[in-house]
Amino acid sequence: MDNAPAHPPNLEDDLDIEYDFIKVKFLPPNDTDLTLRQYWKDHFNVLHCISLIDKAWNEVSFLTLQSAWKKLWPDCEPERVFEGFEEETSVNVVNEIVTLGQNMDLEVDEDDVADLVEDHRQDLSTEDLVELQQEQVKVMQ
Secondary structure: OOOOOOOOOOOOOOOOHHHOOOOOOOOOOOOOOOOHHHHHHHHOOHHHHHHHHHHHHHHOOHHHHHHHHHHHOHHHOOOOOOOOOOOOOHHHHHHHHHHHHHHOOOOOOHHHHHHHHHHHHOOOOHHHHHHHHHHHHHHHO
Protein backbone atom coordinates (compact mmCIF):
# COMPACT_ATOMS: atom_id res chain seq x y z
CA MET A 1 0.00 0.00 0.00
CA ASP A 2 1.27 3.44 -0.70
CA ASN A 3 2.51 5.46 2.22
CA ALA A 4 -0.08 8.23 2.08
CA PRO A 5 -0.86 10.30 5.17
CA ALA A 6 -4.52 9.30 4.88
CA HIS A 7 -3.71 5.70 5.92
CA PRO A 8 -3.50 5.20 9.66
CA PRO A 9 -0.10 3.91 10.85
CA ASN A 10 -1.58 1.03 12.88
CA LEU A 11 -3.93 -0.22 10.16
CA GLU A 12 -2.91 -3.86 10.62
CA ASP A 13 -3.83 -3.74 14.30
CA ASP A 14 -7.31 -2.43 13.48
CA LEU A 15 -8.20 -5.45 11.30
CA ASP A 16 -10.75 -7.90 12.65
CA ILE A 17 -9.61 -11.32 13.87
CA GLU A 18 -11.17 -13.02 10.86
CA TYR A 19 -8.78 -11.04 8.62
CA ASP A 20 -5.62 -11.85 10.56
CA PHE A 21 -4.13 -13.51 7.44
CA ILE A 22 -3.80 -10.05 5.84
CA LYS A 23 -0.44 -8.37 6.27
CA VAL A 24 -0.19 -4.65 5.62
CA LYS A 25 3.05 -3.46 4.08
CA PHE A 26 3.70 0.17 3.21
CA LEU A 27 5.84 1.23 0.28
CA PRO A 28 8.85 3.36 1.11
CA PRO A 29 7.87 7.03 1.25
CA ASN A 30 9.79 8.20 -1.84
CA ASP A 31 8.68 5.42 -4.23
CA THR A 32 5.02 6.33 -4.36
CA ASP A 33 5.40 8.85 -7.16
CA LEU A 34 7.67 6.67 -9.33
CA THR A 35 6.81 7.48 -12.94
CA LEU A 36 7.11 5.26 -15.96
CA ARG A 37 9.94 7.43 -17.24
CA GLN A 38 11.84 6.96 -14.00
CA TYR A 39 11.27 3.20 -14.14
CA TRP A 40 12.78 2.99 -17.64
CA LYS A 41 15.71 5.17 -16.60
CA ASP A 42 16.40 2.91 -13.64
CA HIS A 43 16.16 -0.37 -15.55
CA PHE A 44 17.59 0.43 -18.98
CA ASN A 45 20.66 2.20 -20.25
CA VAL A 46 21.78 3.15 -23.75
CA LEU A 47 23.92 0.04 -24.18
CA HIS A 48 21.05 -2.24 -23.23
CA CYS A 49 18.70 -0.44 -25.63
CA ILE A 50 21.21 -0.68 -28.48
CA SER A 51 21.62 -4.40 -27.89
CA LEU A 52 17.83 -4.86 -28.00
CA ILE A 53 17.63 -2.90 -31.27
CA ASP A 54 20.49 -4.94 -32.71
CA LYS A 55 18.77 -8.18 -31.77
CA ALA A 56 15.49 -7.01 -33.34
CA TRP A 57 17.19 -5.96 -36.59
CA ASN A 58 18.97 -9.31 -36.82
CA GLU A 59 15.57 -10.99 -36.79
CA VAL A 60 14.35 -9.04 -39.84
CA SER A 61 14.73 -11.21 -42.93
CA PHE A 62 15.80 -10.11 -46.40
CA LEU A 63 12.38 -10.99 -47.79
CA THR A 64 10.68 -8.82 -45.17
CA LEU A 65 12.81 -5.82 -46.08
CA GLN A 66 12.33 -6.42 -49.78
CA SER A 67 8.56 -6.68 -49.51
CA ALA A 68 8.40 -3.59 -47.27
CA TRP A 69 10.37 -1.48 -49.73
CA LYS A 70 8.61 -2.82 -52.83
CA LYS A 71 5.72 -0.35 -52.57
CA LEU A 72 7.86 2.61 -51.50
CA TRP A 73 10.66 2.10 -54.00
CA PRO A 74 9.69 -0.33 -56.78
CA ASP A 75 13.07 0.01 -58.53
CA CYS A 76 14.92 -1.47 -55.55
CA GLU A 77 13.64 -4.96 -56.29
CA PRO A 78 15.99 -6.60 -58.77
CA GLU A 79 14.58 -8.06 -61.94
CA ARG A 80 14.61 -11.80 -62.05
CA VAL A 81 16.80 -12.92 -64.89
CA PHE A 82 16.87 -16.62 -65.56
CA GLU A 83 19.69 -16.70 -68.07
CA GLY A 84 21.58 -19.94 -68.10
CA PHE A 85 18.59 -21.98 -67.00
CA GLU A 86 17.24 -24.37 -69.54
CA GLU A 87 13.57 -25.05 -69.62
CA GLU A 88 13.07 -28.67 -68.79
CA THR A 89 11.68 -30.64 -71.63
CA SER A 90 8.88 -33.07 -71.08
CA VAL A 91 11.28 -35.90 -71.94
CA ASN A 92 13.58 -34.95 -69.04
CA VAL A 93 10.62 -34.69 -66.67
CA VAL A 94 9.24 -38.06 -67.77
CA ASN A 95 12.65 -39.72 -67.40
CA GLU A 96 13.09 -38.27 -63.91
CA ILE A 97 9.64 -39.43 -62.78
CA VAL A 98 10.19 -42.92 -64.20
CA THR A 99 13.60 -43.16 -62.49
CA LEU A 100 12.14 -42.07 -59.14
CA GLY A 101 9.31 -44.58 -59.48
CA GLN A 102 11.70 -47.40 -60.30
CA ASN A 103 13.94 -46.47 -57.35
CA MET A 104 10.89 -46.92 -55.10
CA ASP A 105 10.20 -50.34 -56.69
CA LEU A 106 7.02 -49.12 -58.40
CA GLU A 107 5.78 -50.32 -61.76
CA VAL A 108 5.98 -47.15 -63.82
CA ASP A 109 5.33 -47.05 -67.55
CA GLU A 110 7.07 -44.29 -69.48
CA ASP A 111 4.14 -43.82 -71.87
CA ASP A 112 1.64 -43.41 -69.01
CA VAL A 113 3.86 -40.84 -67.31
CA ALA A 114 4.30 -38.95 -70.60
CA ASP A 115 0.51 -38.82 -71.04
CA LEU A 116 0.04 -37.50 -67.48
CA VAL A 117 2.72 -34.84 -67.91
CA GLU A 118 1.18 -33.71 -71.19
CA ASP A 119 -2.31 -33.55 -69.64
CA HIS A 120 -1.03 -31.33 -66.82
CA ARG A 121 0.98 -29.03 -69.07
CA GLN A 122 -2.04 -26.90 -70.00
CA ASP A 123 -3.43 -24.30 -67.61
CA LEU A 124 -6.85 -25.04 -66.17
CA SER A 125 -9.74 -22.88 -67.29
CA THR A 126 -12.04 -21.16 -64.83
CA GLU A 127 -14.70 -23.78 -65.50
CA ASP A 128 -12.22 -26.58 -64.74
CA LEU A 129 -11.23 -24.90 -61.47
CA VAL A 130 -14.89 -24.48 -60.44
CA GLU A 131 -15.54 -28.12 -61.24
CA LEU A 132 -12.54 -29.24 -59.18
CA GLN A 133 -13.68 -27.12 -56.26
CA GLN A 134 -17.20 -28.59 -56.41
CA GLU A 135 -15.76 -32.11 -56.45
CA GLN A 136 -13.61 -31.27 -53.44
CA VAL A 137 -16.64 -29.93 -51.54
CA LYS A 138 -18.54 -33.14 -52.29
CA VAL A 139 -15.65 -35.24 -50.99
CA MET A 140 -15.39 -33.16 -47.80
CA GLN A 141 -19.10 -33.62 -47.00
